[in-house]
Amino acid sequence: xxxxxxxxxxxxxxxxxxxxxxxxxxxxxxxxxxxxxxxxxxxxxxxxxxxxxxxxxxxxxxxxxxxxxxxxxxxxxxxxxxxxxxxxxxxxxxxxxxxxxxxxxxxxxxxxxxxxxxxxxxxxxxxxxxxxxxxxxxxxxxxxxxxxxxxxxxxxxxxxxxxxxxxxxxxxxxxxxxxxxxxxxxxxxxxxxxxxxxxxxxxxxxxxxxxxxxxxxxxxxxxxxxxxxxxxxxxxxxxxxxxxxxxxxxxxxxxxxxxxxxxxxxxxxxxxxxxxxxxxxxxxxxxxxxxxxxxxxxxxxxxxxxxxxxxxxxxxxxx
Amino acid sequence: xxxxxxxxxxxxxxxxxxxxxxxxxxxxxxxxxxxxxxxxxxxxxxxxxxxxxxxxxxxxxxxxxxxxxxxxxxxxxxxxxxxxxxxxxxxxxxxxxxxxxxxxxxxxxxxxxxxxxxxxxxxxxxxxxxxxxxxxxxxxxxxxxxxxxxxxxxxxxxxxxxxxxxxxxxxxxxxxxxxxxxxxxxxxxxxxxxxxxxxxxxxxxxxxxxxxxxxxxxxxxxxxxxxxxxxxxxxxxxxxxxxxxxxxxxxxxxxxxxxxxxxxxxxxxxxxxxxxxxxxxxxxxxxxxxxxxxxxxxxxxxxxxxxxxxxxxxxxxxx
Numbered sequence: 206x207x208x209x210x211x212x213x214x215x216x217x218x219x220x221x222x223x224x225x226x227x228x229x230x231x232x233x234x235x236x237x238x239x240x241x242x243x244x245x246x247x248x249x250x251x252x253x254x255x256x257x258x259x260x261x262x263x264x265x266x267x268x269x270x271x272x273x274x275x276x277x278x279x280x281x282x283x284x285x286x287x288x289x290x291x292x293x294x295x296x297x298x299x300x301x302x303x304x305x306x307x308x309x310x311x312x313x314x315x316x317x318x319x320x321x322x323x324x325x326x327x328x329x330x331x332x333x334x335x336x337x338x339x340x341x342x343x344x345x346x347x348x349x350x351x352x353x354x355x356x357x358x359x360x361x362x363x364x365x366x367x368x369x370x371x372x373x374x375x376x377x378x379x380x381x382x383x384x385x386x387x388x389x390x391x392x393x394x395x396x397x398x399x400x401x402x403x404x405x406x407x408x409x410x411x412x413x414x415x416x417x418x419x420x421x422x423x424x425x426x427x428x429x430x431x432x433x434x435x436x437x438x439x440x441x442x443x444x445x446x447x448x449x450x451x452x453x454x455x456x457x458x459x460x461x462x463x464x465x466x467x468x469x470x471x472x473x474x475x476x477x478x479x480x481x482x483x484x485x486x487x488x489x490x491x492x493x494x495x496x497x498x499x500x501x502x503x504x505x506x507x508x509x510x511x512x513x514x515x516x517x518x519x520x521x522x523x524x
Numbered sequence: 525x526x527x528x529x530x531x532x533x534x535x536x537x538x539x540x541x542x543x544x545x546x547x548x549x550x551x552x553x554x555x556x557x558x559x560x561x562x563x564x565x566x567x568x569x570x571x572x573x574x575x576x577x578x579x580x581x582x583x584x585x586x587x588x589x590x591x592x593x594x595x596x597x598x599x600x601x602x603x604x605x606x607x608x609x610x611x612x613x614x615x616x617x618x619x620x621x622x623x624x625x626x627x628x629x630x631x632x633x634x635x636x637x638x639x640x641x642x643x644x645x646x647x648x649x650x651x652x653x654x655x656x657x658x659x660x661x662x663x664x665x666x667x668x669x670x671x672x673x674x675x676x677x678x679x680x681x682x683x684x685x686x687x688x689x690x691x692x693x694x695x696x697x698x699x700x701x702x703x704x705x706x707x708x709x710x711x712x713x714x715x716x717x718x719x720x721x722x723x724x725x726x727x728x729x730x731x732x733x734x735x736x737x738x739x740x741x742x743x744x745x746x747x748x749x750x751x752x753x754x755x756x757x758x759x760x761x762x763x764x765x766x767x768x769x770x771x772x773x774x775x776x777x778x779x780x781x782x783x784x785x786x787x788x789x790x791x792x793x794x795x796x797x798x799x800x801x802x803x804x805x806x807x808x809x810x811x812x813x814x815x816x817x818x819x820x821x822x823x824x825x826x827x828x829x830x831x832x833x834x835x836x837x838x839x840x841x842x843x
Contacts, residue, residue, distance in 0.1 A: 294756070302756035302780065356781075428774060437613070437621035446775040453772040455747060456765040458786035461621065462675075465784040467777035 208319030215251030232270035239317040241507040260317030261310040264341040282344035285309040333481035339488040350375035352471025360384040368422035492516025527638030534570030551589035558636040560826040579636030583660040601663035604628040652800040658807040669694040671790025679703040687741035756780040811835025
């Protein structure tokens with residue numbers, strides 16, 4: 206099969222790759238669409254030392270599942286953390302924090318920028334029939350937005366979402382639907398056009414005093430700015446992983462008794478339910494579709510700082 | 525009266541100062557003992573730009589309280605945040621986060637390194653009769669330890685307290701008494717002698733995996749180390765305000781979904797109750813007693829890095 210391979214320095218190439226064979230408990234999935242995410246851009250920048258096939262946002266069709274024949278032929282999306290199955294975390298059902306986990310296309314496991322991938326069947330979620338593939342491919346980032354609801358109470362809270370990339374936009378919509386008073390802070394007003402169209406306040410500046418601030422800028426300046434905008438005893442939900450190595454003064458966290466909640470992957474089920482109901486239609490954020498062979502153009506489009514809407518770019522691996 | 529004055533550069537001198545007159549709603553307190561705290565050392569280092577009379581840990585006797593005559597003659601300790609009384613925070617009873625608050629000996633209000641001080645009567649707490657002054661003078665840091673119980677569940681949790689200065693020691697004792705499994709991480713084993721004597725495990729090294737880590741080292745390395753020691757989805761309770769300006773990588777907060785809870789001042793009532801029951805006897809940490817005139821020697825003793833036990837130094841303002 207054809208796949209994109211990356212080396213630890215971030216060099217990418219299109220290559221012929223053996224079709225992966227499912228290990229016991231795994232299924233093989235034919236990838237229909239795969240999304241390019243900021244993490245993939247970081248892999249490409251050589252930040253994470255991954256070698257193999259990147260890609261972790263996908264929708265596809267199960268072609269082989271020796272232990273779960275009912276899955277064959279189903280359209281699925283997949284959780285990206287494959288736990289060891291034996292540790293305390295895994296036994297509690299939380300493979301997302303298993304220290305021996307592999308992570309699809311990110312750590313120790315080939316990913317979705319390929320015609321086929323394998324994952325444990327426990328990671329797979331059948332996509333409800335009414336959900337088109339271009340919506341389903343957002344299941345992983347949408348689940349990450351729903352994770353916030355697992356961690357903090359948001360109803361009636363005044364929440365500022367910083368950043369309106371794909372994740373920030375999904376967070377804003379998920380939080381608002383749950384009853385939060387959401388405002389989205391952007392750098393350029395064009396970026397928030399889709400949110401503004403749907404009645405979500407989009408602002409270029411904000412004053413201090415939000416109950417919660419969701420930091421989803423993907424920028425190292427995001428966290429210090431969030432500290433300036435949250436109220437005393439408020440909560441910052443930290444989504445960006447790139448706030449690395451910058452000098453940072455944590456004294457305001459103590460003085461203002463701010464709570465900082467790290468928030469990563471989340472539950473797929475509520476995301477798929479919201480897709481099925483039509484509450485979330487993130488496919489409108491798709492800004493480019495490329496075959497695998499055009500991965501250079503796809504990555505250039507995904508990482509284009511001149512795209513104010515920071516739209517989602519998807520790869521179409523199939524022939 | 526005599527008082528220690530400090531200027532924004534941290535220069536201190538003993539001076540004659542007018543006896544403060546209580547504003548409406550305030551009381552005047554004759555200071556019996558005043559503790560020197562790390563914050564005072566930071567004031568002296570010129571970090572906080574305060575000018576006036578420093579000192580915020582005290583026990584004393586009410587000499588004048590025009591609006592609350594019952595208080596006169598009572599031995600009291602005092603909360604250090606004096607709110608505006610009008611804002612939402614103050615009306616909720618939380619003057620600790622009032623944006624217009626003054627803070628005794630720290631911001632906008634003269635403090636306890638003086639023969640007399642004034643505070644709103646709402647900040648004062650009568651000391652139960654059985655509590656000696658040398659114990660009562662620890663009410664403010666003990667309240668800060670009890671604040672953790674207001675913020676997180678600690679019963680049966682595996683908790684690492686980093687640092688066994690006065691605050692770390694108080695936190696360890698308060699958490700253990702609440703049913704936590706407490707271990708204290710120290711740099712030198714002598715530092716934890718009092719804790720070890722009372723059966724609290726004191727260690728020089730620790731492995732990752734604690735449910736909660738209380739960062740009370742007062743050192744900028746404390747927070748990054750806490751991130752290495754807390755388990756995924758665990759909680760760091762941040763007490764040190766000095767973690768300033770260091771390059772810091774917050775990505776592990778997100779990847780491991782760690783919660784960071786800033787924790788500052790706390791409730792005096794449970795601290796005084798614990799003092800009255802004899803559950804907490806922090807007076808054993810007092811390592812030096814100095815008259816105001818010997819403030820240079822007192823500050824030298826309080827900041828002495830060669831004192832492995834980092835004992836509490838108290839000033840005795842009275843003649």
